[in-house]
Amino acid sequence: MKGLKIAVIGGGSSYTPELIDGFIKRVEELPVKELCLVDIEEGRSKLEIVGNLAKRMVKKAGLDIQIKLTLNRKEAIKDADFVLTQLRVGGLAARARDEHIPLKYNVLGQETTGAGGFAKAMRTIPVILDICRDIETLSPNAWLINFTNPAGLITETILKYANVKAIGLCNVPIHMVKNTAELLEVDSSRLQIEFAGLNHLVWGRKVYLDGKDITDKVINMLCDGASLTMKNITDLNWDKDYLRALSMIPCPYHRYFYMTDEMIDDMKTALATGEGTRADQVQKVEKELFEIYADESLDIKPPQLEKRGGAYYSDAAVSLISAIYNNKKEIHTVNVRNNGAILNQPEDVVVEVNAVIDSNGAHPIAVGKLPPEISGLISSVKAYELLSVEAGVTGDYNTALKALIAHPLVPSVKTAKLILDDIIRENRGYLPQFE
Structure with missing residues (x-):
């Protein structure tokens, strides 16, 4: 088989050992020859630390994979078969501002949801479109697998404003499958969950064990105190009456x-x-992770990485790449153009649903019309996403204001303006489109 070149944009991320572990585990089906980890000057130190760990992991596995570390994005992208984006414009300091600013106004601040997610998207959109232009020129046949948050909104931007083969990815659905399997004390391969919604706003409509519908059983377990949350989200119990009335499995971000x-x-x-x-x-x-990564005796993915909230990322990303490369026709949960999968959403918007994955990409599986108890919320958040994409591309203040006001978690025009002005002021230097 031809050796693959994989470019990872944001290669200095603490998530990267997850990816390396995934490629090592799937060496029989994915002949990776070159893995380029690329970052920016500010991330040079982290790139070197995590890159050297990656080299030790590959060496321990006895694999002939060349790990390249570079600050030259074009060099990494040129002739790549797959490009993975896992970047964070402004780093964790910017994320902290995203969370703190809305809280000043008693509004929820979160990395991907609401006003915090909006701020992250505004910083990310100009960069992701620059990356797409590089792909269009230097590796037009490459697949872009986007893990950058807010994943659905960023994938929406790519599919609307770039000419790139792209699929958005999130570890929440696979997390829900794995956690449900643990709950039931069964192997996750026996489980299938019918997912439908948007990124970080997805519902498990049906849960099947060996083809048998066990949705009610899982809901009863959740009502009895079982948990399907993630390490990055506070584990508050669902209201039992509402959960039974909903008759679907909400994702942790709900x-x-x-x-x-x-x-x-x-x-x-x-x-x-x-x-x-x-x-x-x-x-x-x-900080603790990179101290661990810097230990030259470490040559495996450390268990402490699970605290980071990226559990199962490698399973989701590398198995998706394998499904495309090997034309597997497997079912994965991805962010993809709707194309009629959800009847009460426009065909050309990005949704998060189960899809059949083959060498031509993702083919969403039809779920029909979603019920009003979830379709209204989906439509509100999708309106916010579409306005945010436009604001992120054009830098138009009024469009940005409309986007924030459209989000269900932003309570008023006055509050939206205060938050927006703070976001623009606090992110000066990261928002060229608003200058």
């Missing part, structure tokens, strides 16, 4: 919509007690 007051109180308490928001906590975790 807590921000269904338990908004409790989540805001939890975040404000964490700030007041010195624990900090999730970004503050992750900065400490990441």
